[in-house]
Amino acid sequence: MALIDNNGSHELLGADASGQLVIHAPTTAPLRQPPRKSRWPARLDMLQSASGLFLALFLMAHMFFVSSILISHDAFYTVARFFEGAYFLGKPYPILVSGVVSIILAVFIGHAWLAMRKFPAGYRQYRAFVTHKNSLRHGDTSLWWLQIWTGFALFFMATIHLYDMLTQPALIGPYESADRVWTGNMWPLYLMLLFAAELHASVGLYRLAIKWGWFTAATPNRSRRRLRWAKHGISAFFITLGLVTLAAYVDLGRAHAERAGERYVPTYLNAPHTAGKH
Numbered sequence: 001m002a003l004i005d006n007n008g009s010h011e012l013l014g015a016d017a018s019g020q021l022v023i024h025a026p027t028t029a030p031l032r033q034p035p036r037k038s039r040w041p042a043r044l045d046m047l048q049s050a051s052g053l054f055l056a057l058f059l060m061a062h063m064f065f066v067s068s069i070l071i072s073h074d075a076f077y078t079v080a081r082f083f084e085g086a087y088f089l090g091k092p093y094p095i096l097v098s099g100v101v102s103i104i105l106a107v108f109i110g111h112a113w114l115a116m117r118k119f120p121a122g123y124r125q126y127r128a129f130v131t132h133k134n135s136l137r138h139g140d141t142s143l144w145w146l147q148i149w150t151g152f153a154l155f156f157m158a159t160i161h162l163y164d165m166l167t168q169p170a171l172i173g174p175y176e177s178a179d180r181v182w183t184g185n186m187w188p189l190y191l192m193l194l195f196a197a198e199l200h201a202s203v204g205l206y207r208l209a210i211k212w213g214w215f216t217a218a219t220p221n222r223s224r225r226r227l228r229w230a231k232h233g234i235s236a237f238f239i240t241l242g243l244v245t246l247a248a249y250v251d252l253g254r255a256h257a258e259r260a261g262e263r264y265v266p267t268y269l270n271a272p273h274t275a276g277k278h
């Protein structure tokens with residue numbers, strides 16, 4: 001006898017030997033509900049976007065603070081002491097910088113952990129994606145690839161820098177930073193970190209804007225074109241600013257190499273022999 005499950009309602013139809021339609025009573029077997037879809041993937045996606053946005057905005061602000069060395073040595077000194085609370089707590093507390101670094105480090109690790117969900121798992125997935133990417137030749141797919149690689153590089157490079165800042169918060173200043181960059185041999189790391197971080201951040205912001213529909217234009221193609229220009233502009237601006245700033249630290253570090261380790265005293269504290277450009 002054939003049984004037909006009527007849309008899973010358990011109202012079963014059948015036919016007896018003579019072909020007569022028979023309606024069977026609903027069974028008492030418990031219904032198997034389709035499993036409720038978990039909301040966690042969406043929540044994790046949201047967290048990844050929010051942490052990425054936070055880090056990208058932090059990075060932009062950070063570049064402006066660090067590049068204050070281009071204004072004058074005193075300007076950078078003032079910014080560094082400001083973050084140590086010197087102007088509102090009476091004296092500098094470098095531990096405050098360590099506190100901020102800990103927050104950034106925690107968000108950075110969380111963001112990397114969330115991003116790892118999307119990394120290709122194993123060689124077969126990796127090959128499948130590369131083949132797919134090469135055949136598709138779609139700009140956004142290639143950008144995703146660039147983000148995977150720059151993100152992977154940031155795992156290592158940003159962690160070294162953050163550890164430095166966490167453990168030596170008091171050694172931030174014109175001479176202190178320039179000595180670290182040049183005499184401390186940090187400039188090659190900063191150079192690579194600059195490109196990886198700026199490309200990763202600008203591609204990340206672009207992808208966020210596409211994903212959440214920010215700054216849309218009349219047509220999807222026009223939106224995409226507009227966002228691409230913004231992305232290129234942001235990368236070019238911050239990479240240029242970063243390179244010029246890094247060159248300034250290298251310059252000062254080289255000039256100060258003989259006296260590496262000496263602390264900077266701002267001109268307004270009246271120490272003529274340590275005065276920098278102002």
Ligand code: HEM
Nearest residue numbers: 066100101104158165172177180190193194197242245246
């Ligand atoms: C709260 C956390 C951070 C602090 C306090 C900090 C502070 C600094 C300081 C003081 C410098 C100047 C050089 C030196 O003193 O060694 C610098 C340079 C740099 N930082 Fe950070 N940083 C932080 C987080 C980050 C993050 C998360 C990134 C990237 C992912 C980053 C990327 C860079 C780069 C690329 C340079 C070189 C500057 C240039 O090329 O102009 N920093 N940072």
